[in-house]
Amino acid sequence: MTSLPQASWTKRDDLAQLIAALGADNARYVGGAVRDTLLGKDIHDIDLATPLLPAEVIDRCREAGIRTVPTGIDHGTITAVLPDGVVEITTLRRDVSTDGRRATVAFAQEWKEDASRRDFTINALYAHPETLEISDYFGGVEDLANGRVRFIGDARERIREDHLRILRYFRFQTRFGDDWDEEATDASRDLASTLKGLSRERVGWELLNLLALPDPSVTVFKMRExxxxxxxxxxxxxxxxxxxxxxxxxxRDHGVAPDGMRRLAALLPPVPTVAEAVSARLRLSRKQRERLACVARRDSKDGENPLALAYYEGTDCARDRVLLTRGDPAPLEGWEAPELPLKGGEIVERGVGKGPQVARILQAVEKRWVEERFPDRGRVMELLDQELASG
Known part of the structure; x- marks a missing residue:
């Protein structure tokens, strides 16, 4: 039987306290923490499955002095707030009914019954918190070792239960897969139209998380195919x-970290109205919408003076636009926009009456200052002299 390797997170004292409160036989590590530890990857979230009902989980944690939050109590999920990070505890479940968007669940007592409702074999791995022995009901350990992302049971049936599993398949394939699973791709193709009925927020979240992976380009071509x-x-x-x-x-060539929003911009034509429409459809945040619209205004000259671009548009947008137009973003690293060493009052002191003329001169000087890549105050005063002399 396969066992979970010893990892720093499995030795946490606060986690041991939680396991003691629930009872070791009433708890199993499940999902991403087990999968990623088997692969030697860092983990970010710890999930526990338990046959205990949510009310009993809360009572046992209270008796042990562990604070809980009923984050998803209707679906059996309680969050335990521990000193070294939260842990989600979910009662074993089985599906009563599904409609492709949401499921009605009932609580269960069997680990395999809970495993059978999960999406992929590599996500249905359960580890005993003390022995670290892994319960693998559907061949997930072997699939993980072979780089295979496979639905549990019939792929079409699993997608009909939750249409979002199509996008989850492509995301997990990008992370863990080597070869495409024919049953999964055929089912995804045949049921692709079901994605139209999903919440746009859910679609946007999945899409951005897929695009943020190291190299989703092959996957995007496959999704189009x-x-x-x-x-x-x-x-x-x-x-x-x-x-x-x-x-x-x-x-990769410039050592820039992947970014889902930048990759989303690459998948759109450089047309601001298109960016606005996609932002609205995917229910992006205001900050995301502004960034996507900014990148949509790119043109082929963006790489000529990246600092000027960053001065006017911000560093994030400038970096995106420079990369998308095959420029070098290196000058932007660690750069902070300087402040123009000239005030409107100084122009008034030079004999210009207060009003729009001051603003015009200030903008003209600023434009030349930026074009010359932010020279010192001495040069700024020369630029001001030239503007005053010409006007």
Whole structure:
């Protein structure tokens, strides 16, 4: 039987206290923490499964002095607030009914019954908190070792239960897969139209998380081939998919970390109205919308003076635009926009009457100052003399 390797998180004192409160036989580590530890990756979230009902979980934690939050109590999830990080505890479940968007669940007592409702074999791995022995009901350990992302049971049935699993499949395939699973891709192609009925926020979240992975470009081409991308982002043509591949190469060449919003911009034509429409459809935040619109205003000259671009548009947008136009973003690293060493009052002191003329002169000086890459005050005063002399 496979066992979970010893990892720093499995030795946490606060986690041991939680396990003691629940009872070791009433708890199993499950999902991402088990999967990623088997792969030797860092983990970010710890999930526990338990046959205990939510009320009993709360009572046992209270008796042990552990604070809990009923974050998803209707679906059996309680969050334990521990000194070294929160842990989500979910009662074993089985599906009563599904409609592709949401599920009605009932609590269960069998670990395998809970495992059978999960999406992929590699996500249905349970580890005993003391022995660290892994319960693997569907061959997930072998799939993980072979780089195979496979649905539990019939792929079409699992997608009909939750249409978002199509996008989850492509995200997990990008992270963990080597070869495409034919059953999964066929089912994704045949049921791609079901994605239209999903919440746009859920689609946007999945899409951005997929795009933030190290290299999603091959996946995006595959999604287009299967007709999946056309359902969630019809603006992404073959040309835009190639733009994403170019961007990934640019990021690697210049040592720039992946960014989902930058990659989303690459998948759209550089047209502000298109960016606005996509932002509204995916229910992006105001900050995300502004960034996408800014990147959509890019042109081929953006790489000529990246600092000037950053001065007017901000560093994030400038970096995106420079990379997307095959420029070098290195000058932007660690750079902070300086303040123009000239005030309107100084122009008034030179004999210019207060009003729009002062603003015009100030803007003209600032424009030349930026074009000359932010020279010192002495040069700024020369620029002011020239503006005053010409006007």
């Amino acid at each position: 299967l007709g999946v991308m056309q359902e969630v982002l019809p603006e992404c043509t073959a040309r835009e998919a190639e733009k994403l591949a170019e961007l990934v190469r640019q990021e």
